[in-house]
Amino acid sequence: MSAPWSEVIDPDMDADTEVIPRMNMIQALNSAMDVMLAKDPNVLIFGEDVGYFGGVFRATEGLQKKYGLNRCFDTPITESGLIGAAIGMGAYGLRPVVEIQFADYIYPAYDQLVSEAARLRYRSAGDFWAPLTVRSPYGGGIFGGQTHSQSVEALFTHVAGLKVVIPSNPYDAKGLLISAIEDDDPVMFFEPKRLYNAPFDGRPETQVVPWAKHPLSAVPQGYYNVPLGKAKTVRAGEAVTVLAYGAMVHVALQAALESGVDAEVIDLRTLVPLDIDAITQSVEKTGRCVIVHEATRTSGFGAELSALVQEHCFYHLEAPIERVTGWDTPYPHAFEWEYFPGPARVVAALRRAIGA
Amino acid sequence: MSAPWSEVIDPDMDADTEVIPRMNMIQALNSAMDVMLAKDPNVLIFGEDVGYFGGVFRATEGLQKKYGLNRCFDTPITESGLIGAAIGMGAYGLRPVVEIQFADYIYPAYDQLVSEAARLRYRSAGDFWAPLTVRSPYGGGIFGGQTHSQSVEALFTHVAGLKVVIPSNPYDAKGLLISAIEDDDPVMFFEPKRLYNAPFDGRPETQVVPWAKHPLSAVPQGYYNVPLGKAKTVRAGEAVTVLAYGAMVHVALQAALESGVDAEVIDLRTLVPLDIDAITQSVEKTGRCVIVHEATRTSGFGAELSALVQEHCFYHLEAPIERVTGWDTPYPHAFEWEYFPGPARVVAALRRAIGA
Amino acid sequence: MKNSPALSLRIPEPRFRPGDTVDFSNLNIPEAGVAPRPPIDVSAKETRDLAYGLIRVLDKEDRAVGAWDPKLDIAMLKRGLEAMMLTRAYDDRMYRAQRQGKTSFYMKCTGEEAVAVAQSMVLHRDDMCFPTYRQQGILIARGYPLVDMMNQVYSNAADPMKGRQLPVMYSSKDYGFFSISGNLGTQFSQAVGWAMGSAYKGDDKIAAGYIGDGSTAEGDFHHALTFASVYRAPVILNIVNNQWAISSFHGIAGGEDAPFASRAIGYNLPGLRVDGNDFLAVYAATQWAAERARANLGATVIELFTYRAEGHSTSDDPARYRPAEEAKGWPLGDPIERLNRHLIALGVWSDAEQDALHKEVVEEVRAAAKEAEKNGTLSEGKRPSVETMFDDVYKEQPWHIRRQAEELAALS
Amino acid sequence: MKNSPALSLRIPEPRFRPGDTVDFSNLNIPEAGVAPRPPIDVSAKETRDLAYGLIRVLDKEDRAVGAWDPKLDIAMLKRGLEAMMLTRAYDDRMYRAQRQGKTSFYMKCTGEEAVAVAQSMVLHRDDMCFPTYRQQGILIARGYPLVDMMNQVYSNAADPMKGRQLPVMYSSKDYGFFSISGNLGTQFSQAVGWAMGSAYKGDDKIAAGYIGDGSTAEGDFHHALTFASVYRAPVILNIVNNQWAISSFHGIAGGEDAPFASRAIGYNLPGLRVDGNDFLAVYAATQWAAERARANLGATVIELFTYRAEGHSTSDDPARYRPAEEAKGWPLGDPIERLNRHLIALGVWSDAEQDALHKEVVEEVRAAAKEAEKNGTLSEGKRPSVETMFDDVYKEQPWHIRRQAEELAALS
């Protein structure tokens, strides 16, 4: 069976940089921050263990050494405190890029993000704003147990004033992170940690193939961006539309391959603002829709997608919209693969969706 | 025009209590706590300003005087701290009933609720649990501006392990609160503050009619309960199903009346666990569905309802499911009635739903 | 174990409840002038007595005494007096406007005017204050137009906040006044972040954060002190201890057994406890902290010991939980009266001048209100235009908000 | 203003990074025996010197000296030694099990064994500990079956937590060991709440909370101290200062300029700073605090000054951020060695006995591991039954979770 990403539509790499090295997602993220630290003196990076050590996933490795203590430093372990400080710095005119070590640990900062970062521009009628970027690894597939595996995106998509971005490959990761840092609104940037070092299609039993073998690991060394708010069709198809993001993009591609269903797979990339046109165009064509995410089902972002699809495409829909998601339980350590929505579950949903 | 609640189907008051006084919602809630403090020495009440003063909305008035300092007391202004303490007390074997002064101020406690209260039973495999009840006024209609008007329910419906309850009238408020306090799981109990002193159908220009004139203000003085997880059909109809909760139940009834559309209005009462049977039975009958809530639209609980309805009733649906919700903005002080989803917006949705 | 006593909870209660006779004689109030004024590079530990004491300058004879006397010239004193009086007159007018139904809500700072006014006179306009809802005196002392403040309170067509915020939640970058949040405490750590921004850039601006006694219990208080200490941020962290948090007395926040200022020492930050109703003491302590911050020596925590003389807000009736006469019994007096008496004691002021000034500020406020009401009030007249309610959620309006704006427009 | 210096940030850095020579000679370590032991009803302020000092009992000659000597009998000392050695042997075995792929993750408490072991010997089994992931010694000292701990680490068929939790996140109500959370800090305020529960009921049980030096920066730390102070809760609030928080040294949490114990005073709580590698000092300080709590005098904050001798977890390589020899250079030594030497100094113990005991505990652990592995490991053998993953989200399974369980079952 060939790797599912052999079906990936090639990226349009319009960045005018000579060298196109291979990067895994961590390297791509690191490169984005490197580029932005060099480009804009107002960009600075902080978070727990991101300084000398370079972060528990090594995303900020070498940046303190290269740019100095002031530009990339450790913070006390208080997610609320560090977001609060970042808001103040943002209001000062800086562009803080902060890391929350795991998305599971973002809750202490929820008030600062929801009540403050998201609302500052609105409540002051544009007098103040805080252009912060909050990076955080999320999702499962690493036997992290219930506090290193959570998918929290829906808790932020409900909050007007925040943008929510989730990349699925190194090329997008770098380009989207640069866009997020340059954006004047607060951006929640969730990184599917299972994809950091290699793509993963949801089949733990198969051998890991490194990013280097994936076309989207060809990442220009210099500056480029991938715009926020634009989805990407990563597999064209006629039978059913699959909406996915993060690690689930790879699972969806694998499921399309395994099932033989002619699925069109859309990588949403940005959840808010959503690329509704890409979605409706596809569903109007296929008449069927499967939504895949790792988060708990009830009130997950899949609910919003399902609601939007039926609002926009009701008269085109030929079968119920399917949701393939994590269960409404915490992520249980011993049952990683029973919880993780792998290709088997997506295949089943694809078959149901096409009535097979 | 007659009051919309004249159409309310009468409650089945099977509680064997003699006196049925009239209570507004605050009195009903107070009565529920009074009954439970008397019944169970493990019940205690705390929160900001709930002690001597009796709470900024007077829900705990008189309880400290009646039961003593220990049973009903003020806490420091730290929502996280007071929920943390409540979890510890719950684990000790108590049944804390805590007040978060406004739902807008619940975010500092989000971590304790999501990471701790919701997961304690699961992660300890039943070794520990914390049966706390978190009461909090929510919603707009009182010119409270963006930090006294928020509807936060969807942020909790996404969290496995929490129950979410929202009453729409004094009778239910008391009966549901008693059930919540007796429940062994953590229950988020959101109170539509606009309904505290009188019902409100979304028409600010009409004169306030007190609860006393509403049949559901007949609240038994003693113990009774309304079970969690059960919706209630508050208006029978054939043309379209309206799903609502809290203040929106009254708005929906008013819209049905105004529009002349033969709507069936379901008061969900409990969002998690949801009474899916009541919903599907109705939608299968009407083939149309309008969902109404005050919260911001994107990723609101309406999204989950919409997704569920189309999953369960796809082949019965004759028109797109409509969502009438608050806008994806903070609640702007000057535009209370432009933000609040009043009957005019519901009427328009009802008409669209029936294709009129 | 079995012979240990039954445990019990201690639920703190204030000394006086409605019906009780107010008697503050057991409150330990050090004499004016006795607190030493250490050099600004003092170690945190050495400020211990200041954190447990009370810095006071104005003595019983209304003279300025001791090391903390800031020795202000008469013009400055008069400016302070006038700004405090204008603040009080403004509060009175807006309170009445709310009672008349012209707006939904209002909050006074009566009795606490010295805090905001004195501090804003020390700080530069390009320093940034992160105020709570009781520092309107900052804007007033800095000459922000009263009419614009009122436009905000009325949520009218000229409201600089476009009707988005509850009354009193002002914002003005130009006047060094950060957008007020309804959420308590959150801005304390933001103030530290802003100050860190200035330090990061190698600028010379400093920040001032404000938090109420009750709100010190929020985590933000701890985060702010931790960050300020670790990164040595140029910030003044003010705790406005007005004894009450709505109906809860300061003891519910843990302020009875250890003064709030004393929290600072454990973070290696100097803590000053200051008579908040003593304009000169507030001025001097702030000056000390500002010099310290500008000299790159880091943050200072100042507890401003004052009293909330009126209700929490227009939604509150304090007589339900404290004796109606408690405010009058407050032993540290009223900041306006005290500065007035000081000027008289200096021989440069008279009761007649005070009366005339009072009339002047009342008239100034009255005129401003007339002007503001031309732009509408919450209940009547012009409003901000409705479409604007969909702006500024993001810098650019995304499609879904645009469609919602259209949906609303289509309804009318 | 313009002549003030350019501001700058202070970013704290540890004294040694990889490549540096470790030299702790500038660390101020008071002599054993010098700290006074106040009565348990001492005021918080009077514990100031204890908060800035270091309570130590074992002196350079391995004798127990001073007012804090708990004067334990030999049997108790040997019990403590054995529990610490068993803990270390257990850690070593489980660490290797992880390296062998038998589980996903493991965390040792090497060098910190005295904290959990001594404290759990002071506390009663029906008191409740709210541990972090480095107090496995509590369970071990109390005789909780090693096999069950291993079953948890392996997430196997006999895991008392049914495979739900990451390794080391034990829970046992019966052993006074609260369910560990992966979220730092959260349980500090819960411990206070539990203690308040006991006080509310008029019972005599007390609670002990644990938090790491790094985690003190979380708001929960502040909330716990505030609640403990306000309601006078019968709780011991332990700060385990092992110098490191993953790669961040204690200075990033603000522990360099003011010891963590000193935070307590500002909340009117006594603060004790204790040599955490001195079994006797830990025992004595805990006993003092427990007596205080049981006498209804309220909470005590104890900073346990120790050193994380190994990596943060199996996912960590400390040589990336601190000198490999730093652990060996730690001037307060190793708790097991120190207690061993004390027993030898007392003339009741020998190196040979120590060796024999070591072999015994290693064998005990080996046997337990063999037993546990019969129930499976994470990678092989029996697992908890899959359906159980849908239990205990709520007390009763609601319809939507039941349907999801069915959905999963239908797949296989």
Ligand SMILES: Cc1ncc(C[n+]2csc(CCOP(=O)(O)OP(=O)(O)O)c2C)c(N)n1
């Ligand atoms: C996070 C949060 N919790 C609760 C409230 C409700 N609330 C508004 S003001 C107030 C009292 C604040 O007291 P204090 O900090 O002493 O300030 P003061 O009003 O005395 O100036 C409370 C509880 C809020 N606004 N935000």
Ligand SMILES: Cc1ncc(C[n+]2csc(CCOP(=O)(O)OP(=O)(O)O)c2C)c(N)n1
């Ligand atoms: C809320 C939260 N933030 C971050 C983390 C990630 N994390 C796990 S352990 C750790 C360091 C904790 O250090 P410390 O409190 O000193 O405890 P120690 O590991 O030294 O025992 C961090 C940052 C977490 N588990 N929870």
Ligand SMILES: [Mg+2]
């Ligand atoms: Mg106050």
Ligand SMILES: [Mg+2]
């Ligand atoms: Mg540590």
